[in-house]
Amino acid sequence: MTALRHRLADRGIDRHLLLLLPAAVFVVVLFIYPFFYGIGLSLQPAEGGPLGAYRRFFTDAYLRDTITTTLGLALPAALLNVLASVPIAYRMRGRYRGKRVLTTLLVLPITLGTVLTAQGLLNFLGPTGWFNRVLQSTGLTDAPVRLTNNYWGVFFSLVITGFPFAFLLVSSYLSGIDPALERAAATLGAGAVQRFRRVTLPLLAPGLATTFCLTFVLAFSVFPSAVLVGDPAGETRVISIAAYEAAYVQYDYVLASAIAVIMGVVELVVLGLVLGWRALLYTGSTAGGKG
Amino acid sequence: MSEPGFRELRLDGVGRSFGGREALAGLTLTIRKGEFIALLGPSGCGKSTALNCLAGLLPLTRGSIWRDDARLDTVPPERRGFGMVFQNYALFPHLTVRRNVAFGLQMRRVPRAETRRRVDEALRLVHLGEHAGKLPGQLSGGQQQRVAIARAVVLEPSLVLMDEPLSNLDAKLRLEMRTEIRRLHQTLGLTTVYVTHDQEEALSLADRLVVLREGRVEQIGTPEEVHGSPVSRHVADFMGYRNLLPLKAEPPAAGRVTVGGEGITMTGTPVGAIAAGDLVVAAARPEDLSIATEGVPATVEVVEYQGREVAVEARTEAGIALFLRGPTRPAPGDRIHVAVDPARLLVFPRDDP
Numbered sequence: 200m201t202a203l204r205h206r207l208a209d210r211g212i213d214r215h216l217l218l219l220l221p222a223a224v225f226v227v228v229l230f231i232y233p234f235f236y237g238i239g240l241s242l243q244p245a246e247g248g249p250l251g252a253y254r255r256f257f258t259d260a261y262l263r264d265t266i267t268t269t270l271g272l273a274l275p276a277a278l279l280n281v282l283a284s285v286p287i288a289y290r291m292r293g294r295y296r297g298k299r300v301l302t303t304l305l306v307l308p309i310t311l312g313t314v315l316t317a318q319g320l321l322n323f324l325g326p327t328g329w330f331n332r333v334l335q336s337t338g339l340t341d342a343p344v345r346l347t348n349n350y351w352g353v354f355f356s357l358v359i360t361g362f363p364f365a366f367l368l369v370s371s372y373l374s375g376i377d378p379a380l381e382r383a384a385a386t387l388g389a390g391a392v393q394r395f396r397r398v399t400l401p402l403l404a405p406g407l408a409t410t411f412c413l414t415f416v417l418a419f420s421v422f423p424s425a426v427l428v429g430d431p432a433g434e435t436r437v438i439s440i441a442a443y444e445a446a447y448v449q450y451d452y453v454l455a456s457a458i459a460v461i462m463g464v465v466e467l468v469v470l471g472l473v474l475g476w477r478a479l480l481y482t483g484s485t486a487g488g489k490g
Numbered sequence: 491m492s493e494p495g496f497r498e499l500r501l502d503g504v505g506r507s508f509g510g511r512e513a514l515a516g517l518t519l520t521i522r523k524g525e526f527i528a529l530l531g532p533s534g535c536g537k538s539t540a541l542n543c544l545a546g547l548l549p550l551t552r553g554s555i556w557r558d559d560a561r562l563d564t565v566p567p568e569r570r571g572f573g574m575v576f577q578n579y580a581l582f583p584h585l586t587v588r589r590n591v592a593f594g595l596q597m598r599r600v601p602r603a604e605t606r607r608r609v610d611e612a613l614r615l616v617h618l619g620e621h622a623g624k625l626p627g628q629l630s631g632g633q634q635q636r637v638a639i640a641r642a643v644v645l646e647p648s649l650v651l652m653d654e655p656l657s658n659l660d661a662k663l664r665l666e667m668r669t670e671i672r673r674l675h676q677t678l679g680l681t682t683v684y685v686t687h688d689q690e691e692a693l694s695l696a697d698r699l700v701v702l703r704e705g706r707v708e709q710i711g712t713p714e715e716v717h718g719s720p721v722s723r724h725v726a727d728f729m730g731y732r733n734l735l736p737l738k739a740e741p742p743a744a745g746r747v748t749v750g751g752e753g754i755t756m757t758g759t760p761v762g763a764i765a766a767g768d769l770v771v772a773a774a775r776p777e778d779l780s781i782a783t784e785g786v787p788a789t790v791e792v793v794e795y796q797g798r799e800v801a802v803e804a805r806t807e808a809g810i811a812l813f814l815r816g817p818t819r820p821a822p823g824d825r826i827h828v829a830v831d832p833a834r835l836l837v838f839p840r841d842d843p
Contacts (some may be wrong), residue, residue: 382547383580385567386651387594387641397593401584483627487580 222324233305241456252457262458265438272350272425272437273418274469276357280365280414281407288370289395293378302370309363316359317427321347326354352428353435357421361414368413372406373399377487402485408477412470419466438462495648496557498522499681505552505562506539513539515705516553526675526682528696530689532728536705537682538686541651544683546570558649568597573642573680574651574835578658579634581626587613587637588622594645594813612644615674632663637670652684656691668694689729691715701725721761723771723838731773732813734779736840740768747837753810754786758835769840776801778834785829788812790820804828 207213244251256262287305291298308316324330324346331343346352376399384394422439429435438458446455506514514536521527527781529537542548544555546567555563562570573594581590591612595605613619616636626634635655644648655671656664661806672695675682686692693700693713701708701716709721720726726732737749737756747760750771777799788804791811802814804826812828820826 235765375776377578377580379576379578379580380582382545382567383574383576384582385547386545386570386572386574387645388571388597389593390566390567390568393597398582481584481625483625486583487576487578 204350208446237456237459240453241460244453252299252454253461255454256457256461262441265436265441266461268435269419269421269437270441270465270469272357272421273415274437276361277355277365277415279358280361281369281411284362284366284369284410285403285407288366288373289399290368292373292422305366306363308359313356313360313423313428314427315355316423320352320355320359320428324352331471347428349430350434353421353425353437354429356419357423360424361417364417365410365414368410369403369406372403375406376402376485380487383487401481404480405477405482408473408480412473415469415473419462419469438465492826496523499541499562500556501544501553501651502556504540504543504550504555506536506543506548507551512705515703517700517702517707518553518705519700519710521681521683523681524679525646526684526695526697528699529683529685529702529788530687530694530699530728531690531708532687534704537702538653539705540702541574541653541683541685544649545572545651547720559615571645571647572651573645574650575635575638575642575653575655577654579626579638580639581634581637583626583699586623586625587618587629589835590626590637591641591644598645608610608827609645612640612670615643615677616640616670619748631659631790632667635659635667635668636770639674643674643680646678646680648681648843650680650682653683654686655684656686656688664691675711701728703728720773720836723773723840726773726836726838730775731836732776733772733774733779735772735810737770738741739764739768739770739837746832749837752810753806754808754810756786756830756835757832758830758837759833762839764837764839771838771840773836773838774834776813776828779812779814779828779830780816781814781818781820781826782829785827786812786827788826790822790824790826793820794821 203212241252242249244255245256256476268443291301311319322328326343326345326347328347330346331340336374346355380398380402381394384398389397420439421437422443425437425440426429429437431440439462442455442458442462445451445458501519501521503516503518504514505512505516517536517540519527529540531537539548543550543563546563546565548732549622550563553563560568561778562632564751578675582593585593588609591609592605595608600608609622612617613622616639618633618636618640621629621633626637629637635658638655645722652671656667659667671684674680675695683694684695691718696713698710698712699716700710703724709716709725717729720729720731723731735754735756736747737751737754739760740748740750742760742764745759745768746757747764748755748757750756756772758774764770781802786806788806790802790804792803794801796815799815799817802820802821804812806812814828
């Protein structure tokens with residue numbers, strides 16, 4: 200009996216494993232069960248066989264096109280967030296006075312929430328907002344430039360709320376790269392551009408892939424800003440709006456579940472592509488040797 | 491873009507402060523072509539700062555560096571053409587051993603065939619030919635260190651800088667690599683500046699030592715000079731003079747001075763100006779103290795067996811500890827007399843900073 204207990208403990212199986220129980224229950228009840236319930240529900244439409252709801256989604260252009268609309272917003276926004284945070288995080292490496300204040304300022308939009316951001320965007324970029332008033336008073340344009348209640352309004356909102364996440368992640372990936380590596384590259388004759396391209400970037404790339412995935416997932420499920428600063432019936436009719444309408448306007452839970460599943464599959468495809476690319480990269484230690 | 495060699499490299503009052511604290515205060519030194527120089531000192535003495543200033547990784551706050559007649563301290567590190575070996579090796583973890591070593595050659599746009607030939611040669615030199623395709627993470631510490639050395643010397647740099655390259659290795663490997671570095675220096679004749687806190691390493695490798703303390707030069711000299719005639723009690727302390735006795739001088743005569751106090755009387759050689767009644771520090775190595783029939787009386791406290799020799803810690807009646815090293819093996823509690831050759835007891839003024 201004791202011997203068996205020792206052998207199990209050797210493989211990490213002992214009473215401490217019970218501490219995992221609350222988390223496991225939580226995951227099963229709140230995530231796995233609703234997930235499979237939704238998949239099951241999506242396969243039980245009133246007509247058209249088990250795949251009826253999916254067939255309806257893909258034959259109806261008004262529903263089907265929400266995929267490209269959402270991808271058209273989420274992919275560029277995620278890409279911009281990652282690409283913009285690299286040079287900023289790169290410049291902000293190391294220790295200097297005022298770094299904390301600067302980081303706080305850059306990360307602050309996380310705390311605002313989408314609704315406040317939308318409010319701000321409407322005030323600032325709207326037809327009678329400060330931005331357009333400045334443009335018009337300086338004579339740069341005659342008519343206001345339309346930057347809200349269309350694609351751009353949602354795009355800006357996604358950048359404002361997504362950038363802090365991307366910046367924080369990229370910063371922490373960068374701080375994990377041994378600064379001695381760039382110094383070593385410098386003594387070997389590499390200029391600043393070469394040092395970044397040949398040493399830092401290859402070591403950072405897997406982190407950038409992960410960051411892209413996370414900001415993409417955040418942007419893909421955009422809902423409030425698509426309604427508040429977008430054009431929810433037209434060019435920013437994203438997939439979550441279609442799901443919402445199916446569930447709470449038409450009370451068609453089967454279709455809504457099917458849309459939710461499609462949403463998940465599209466995200467998984469993008470994530471799979473990015474992570475597949477990431478697997479081709481060097482993903483080991485980013486230290487230069489024994490410390 | 492092969493860097494031209496130089497006749498000499500001149501550091502002229504090189505200083506560096508960090509936020510008002512002077513890490514290096516006015517280092518003046520001329521390095522001749524082909525020389526092996528060791529910067530030696532305890533941690534925080536400014537030796538790594540000096541090396542980073544030479545490499546161009548730290549801007550100077552004072553002074554200048556000259557390569558023959560060309561000013562060097564304003565040239566960025568990538569255009570100095572020096573090779574550097576870092577304390578933690580700083581190998582590129584995503585590149586194979588071969589591509590790590592080839593990195594500098596690629597930066598200099600050396601043709602591919604020549605790069606291949608020179609990398610092979612450098613890897614053979616450090617006995618790593620069969621590991622060329624591995625990533626640094628797959629190598630042991632000693633092998634990583636050899637890659638770092640190969641990466642620096644493959645460029646045939648006009649100066650090789652080494653920042654405590656052996657401090658992360660275990661004792662046996664450290665000895666092997668030390669010989670390897672000395673052998674490389676003899677084969678390639680590369681001018682080298684080597685930073686270390688290990689006096690033995692510095693003595694065995696270097697042609698000239700620069701002993702630093704608190705950012706200032708204490709002594710510059712050959713290993714024999716620094717080992718045999720340290721100019722201050724700090725250098726003596728650092729060079730293994732384990733007995734540092736605070737005593738008082740009697741009038742010096744004929745190059746000898748008798749020092750005493752606390753029940754001890756010894757005769758030694760004065761270093762620097764010493765007058766009667768001065769407070770002094772008498773310094774001697776453990777191996778220069780011996781058990782004799784007469785001398786300072788003391789009681790043996792600790793006896794350590796160290797192979798051929800025995801290290802003894804004895805204490806005088808006034809409570810001063812004496813460290814001896816020699817072939818005779820007393821027992822703890824024995825009463826002995828400790829004697830010293832006056833030529834081997836160096837007497838330094840005590841008030842030197």
